[in-house]
Each structure stands twice: as structure tokens, then as C-alpha cells.
Amino acid sequence: GENVEQHPSTLSVQEGDSAVIKCTYSDSASNYFPWYKQELGKRPQLIIDIRSNVGEKKDQRIAVTLNKTAKHFSLHITETQPEDSAVYFCAASGGGADGLTFGKGTHLIIQP
Amino acid sequence: EPEVTQTPSHQVTQMGQEVILRCVPISNHLYFYWYRQILGQKVEFLVSFYNNEISEKSEIFDDQFSVERPDGSNFTLKIRSTKLEDSAMYFCASSFGQGRSGNTIYFGEGSWLTVV
Numbered sequence: 082g083e084n085v086e087q088h089p090s091t092l093s094v095q096e097g098d099s100a101v102i103k104c105t106y107s108d109s110a111s112n113y114f115p116w117y118k119q120e121l122g123k124r125p126q127l128i129i130d131i132r133s134n135v136g137e138k139k140d141q142r143i144a145v146t147l148n149k150t151a152k153h154f155s156l157h158i159t160e161t162q163p164e165d166s167a168v169y170f171c172a173a174s175g176g177g178a179d180g181l182t183f184g185k186g187t188h189l190i191i192q193p
Numbered sequence: 194e195p196e197v198t199q200t201p202s203h204q205v206t207q208m209g210q211e212v213i214l215r216c217v218p219i220s221n222h223l224y225f226y227w228y229r230q231i232l233g234q235k236v237e238f239l240v241s242f243y244n245n246e247i248s249e250k251s252e253i254f255d256d257q258f259s260v261e262r263p264d265g266s267n268f269t270l271k272i273r274s275t276k277l278e279d280s281a282m283y284f285c286a287s288s289f290g291q292g293r294s295g296n297t298i299y300f301g302e303g304s305w306l307t308v309v
Contacts, residue, residue, distance in 0.1 A: 113293075113294075115298070124300040125236060126300070132295045170235065175295065179224070179248055180226065180228075180249055180251065181228075181238060183238075184235060185234070185235045
């Protein structure tokens, strides 16, 4: 089955700086890669996703890149703000699987 | 904006008891899921459900677990003979199309289960 590795586990950046979170996946048949933001005690909320026919996608301060050859994808947040502090999960699905396989999460801390 | 809703938000149960967690998926969605998140860990897939049957399940989803769509709106997860290690947040989720085809999966607020 699919295995998703996510790094780093904790990331602390100064407000206004950029943050980058990286994930790798193992199943070359995976074709859908969402990113979820989870605040403490809340549901995971989709913030951006990318499909395997696209290399990059941007939505305001958030962007995701995908390298299918290397089987890795990254989340980029620019001009970070205090409300960006949360746990971010990458995930992968596709091929023969309906279920999302999640990474272990990155705790993003925005320092004022 | 339509949301997936779950009840109860928190349940405490004695070890060995049966628990039913309830979910109302988004109304026009066809695919339903249960995920689990042990405190401080990643979200783990349990089961997907389509057309009134299980379409996929993980190794976690053993005979202790079952799912049901008892009517046109509810989707339930039953956990029989609960164990301490079943303590976790259980998320229901739904999507309009198949997850493997890249359809967005929307999560409910979760049901926090504590087994004592």
C-alpha cells in the first residue's frame, strides 16, 4: 500500500517569512495529493490539492508543487501570519485506493 | 456551505461496551468514509462506503468494526467490545465522486471516543 513520509515534524518560522513542508510517497499510481490544515481539536480542512497532471498550483499565499518522477510534493506558504499556526497534513490517494494515506503531520509555529 | 456533521462530539465508554458513532454526510455526496486519529498522531483511513456496501477497508478495520447506512441520510460506525486503544478521534468524511479519482474529501468535526 501507499506510504507517505512528511518532513519536518515541527517548523518554526518568523511571521512574514515563508514555510515549506515536504512529502514523499511510495505508490507511483497515486494521482491526487491534498493538503489539510488542522487546528487543535478541529477537523482537517482542505487548503489546497494537486492532481498528477499538474506540476504546480497556487492559491494566494499557498502553493503546492508536485514532482511525479521523484514522487514528492511540497507545500509552500508565503508571508506567514499568526493564523497559519496549525498542524498541516499531506496525503495521497489514487491508483487502486479510495482512502487517503496521510503523512504524520507538521506542526507549524509562526513566531511573532 | 454544506458540512459533514457528527454526533456525539465526545463519548466516554467502559471497556467492552459497544459504541455507535453517527454521521450525516453532505447531502449530494455518494462516497462515505471513516478515519481515525489517535491523540497526537496522523489521521488513518478505516473504511470507505459506496452504494450501500464497503468499497475499501484498512487493516485497522477488523471484525470489531462495522458500518451502516440505516436510512437516506445517516452513516454509522459501530465499534463492538471497545478496547482502551480504541480511544481516538473518529472523523466521518464524504465526497461526491470517488476518492481515488481525485474528488475532494470533506471531513466532519469528529467524535472523540474515550474508553476507560
